[in-house]
Amino acid sequence: MDEMGSHLVANQTDASCSQEQIFIANVADSTMVGSNGNQAEKSGVNLSQHHIILSDFSSTHPSAHLSRKETTEVERQNININAEYGREIDFYMRQLEVQYLTDNSLANHKITANLRARMVDWMIEVLTNFKCEDQTFFLAISLLDRYLKNKRECQEIADLHIMGVTTMFIASKYEDIYPLKMKMVFEKIAHKKLSIERIKALELDMLKQIHYKIPAPTVLDFLKIYLKEVLEISHVGNTSLKKEEKEAIPTSSDSPEGQKHLIYKMAMYLSKMSLHDYDLSGRKPSLVAVGSLYVALKICEQLKKATLITNSIV
Secondary structure: OOOHHHHHHHHHOOOOOHHHHHHHHHHHHHHOOOOOHHHHHOOOOOOHHHHHHHHHHHHHHOOOOOOOOOOOOOHEEEEHHHHHHHHHHHHHHHHHHHHHHOOOOOOOOOOOOHHHHHHHHHHHHHHHHHOOOHHHHHHHHHHHHHHHHHOOOOOOHHHHHHHHHHHHEEEHHHOOOOOOOOHHHHHHOOOOOOOHHHHHHHHHHHHHHHOOOOOOOHHHHHHHHHHHHHOOOOOHHHHHOOOHHOOOOOOOOOHHHHHHHHHHHHHHHHHHOOOOOOHHHHHHHHHHHHEEEEEEEEHHHHHHOOOOOOOOOO
16 A cells, blocks of 8 residues: 555544544545555545545534533534534524414414413423423424414314314324323323324324424424523433433532523423413514523523623623
């Protein structure tokens, strides 16, 4: 093997090389070294240029400076994706939220805003008791409002119960690792008052009304972004925590990490409470999310007697 080939192999065996560097080295090696050992003439590749790519990659890679022991692969991938596609994703999400607005969703129905609020409160209780993800609740409310907005036939007050049950069933199947089973929904949630056939029939009708587009931007989607980008607060769902992670949750808000946890819990609470309000539920999720975070910071400022809203955050 020629000098450059040996240099590339040496780079591969260097403990400080990342997996990405090793991959590029392998590709460069196989490309530049011809079958007769004539690399430059056979491949026509500028060898010094490939050497520059190898040396510059670690300095430009967004997560290259992070320790492999202190961060997970998912965290590093999120950083890389955000650096490369963050703006495009944000632009796409803001386009989608306009398409899925649910203002005036009760206009054609006999269901009132107060009854809807009571249903939202009950759905929080049910999904919390069954340890579903936070996103399951937000998606279930989104499904409920989108169904009511698209449904032309007038829905009676008596129909609200089965609609809440069915939207939770759909959202759990989409979001949870261990979703709610039909038997559990029938026996524990519906208390055998709603037949399985009716639940299945309404599930099919809901999917038709929303054109089989189950996911939609929710308040939680934007809140997670704001918490991470602005305050460096990572979001974790209810069922995403391992035993050691639960034990690591701060029990006091006196420490910096405890204060961050307090802000997170307050913002999450306000986001859920905002969905009780009929008018707020029809607003853009991004606006509701930033409003929830702002109010959470103001409340925490009063509780901790400290300034949390700074110019850098704004």
